[in-house]
Amino acid sequence: MENKLPILDKFFVGNLIPQKSPFVMVDKLLAFSENEVVAGVTVLEENIFCDSGIFQESGLIEHMAQSVxxxxxxxxxxxxxxxxxxxxxxxxSIIITTLPNLNDKVETKVTVLHEFMGVTLVDIVSKVNDVEIARGQMKTVLAT
Structure with a gap:
C-alpha cells in the first residue's frame, strides 16, 4: 500500500498495531506527522465495548491507547x-465528558510531548462530529 493518507482500509490499519480482532479499536489512519497522529474508529454493534448502543469508557480508553x-x-x-x-x-487525568453512540465516528488526535528511549508521553483528544468527548495523557513504553 502506498503512503497516502487517509488510510481507510481497516485491515491494513489493524496490521499496524499489536492488538487483534475482536480487540481492535482503530479502523482508520486519518493524519500522520512527526509528532502527531489522528486515528479513527466507527462504533459498531459488534464492538466488544459497545453495550446497549453506547461505546463504554473502557472501549474509549482502549481506542485512545491504540491510537498511540x-x-x-x-x-x-x-x-x-x-x-x-x-x-x-x-x-x-483522563476526562470523558460524553460516550459515543452506535455508528458514531470517533476521531482521536495524539500529540507527542516527549519521546525518549522507548518511552513516549502524549496528549490525547477524542472528538465526535468535531465536539470533544474525551482528553487525557498517557505514557507508553516499548518492549525491549
Missing amino acids: ALYTGYQFYLKNEPAPTGYIGSIK
Missing part, C-alpha cells in the same frame, strides 16, 4: 521495520 500504538506502528511501517510491542506505562 498506531502512531508507533505507522512510524515503523514507513521505515520498513516490524513494529515493537508497547505497553501503557501510565494513564494521567
Whole structure:
C-alpha cells in the first residue's frame, strides 16, 4: 500500500498495531506527522465495548491507547521495520465528558510531548462530529 493518507482500509490499519480482532479499536489512519497522529474508529454493534448502543469508557480508553500504538506502528511501517510491542506505562487525568453512540465516528488526535528511549508521553483528544468527548495523557513504553 502506498503512503497516502487517509488510510481507510481497516485491515491494513489493524496490521499496524499489536492488538487483534475482536480487540481492535482503530479502523482508520486519518493524519500522520512527526509528532502527531489522528486515528479513527466507527462504533459498531459488534464492538466488544459497545453495550446497549453506547461505546463504554473502557472501549474509549482502549481506542485512545491504540491510537498511540498506531502512531508507533505507522512510524515503523514507513521505515520498513516490524513494529515493537508497547505497553501503557501510565494513564494521567483522563476526562470523558460524553460516550459515543452506535455508528458514531470517533476521531482521536495524539500529540507527542516527549519521546525518549522507548518511552513516549502524549496528549490525547477524542472528538465526535468535531465536539470533544474525551482528553487525557498517557505514557507508553516499548518492549525491549
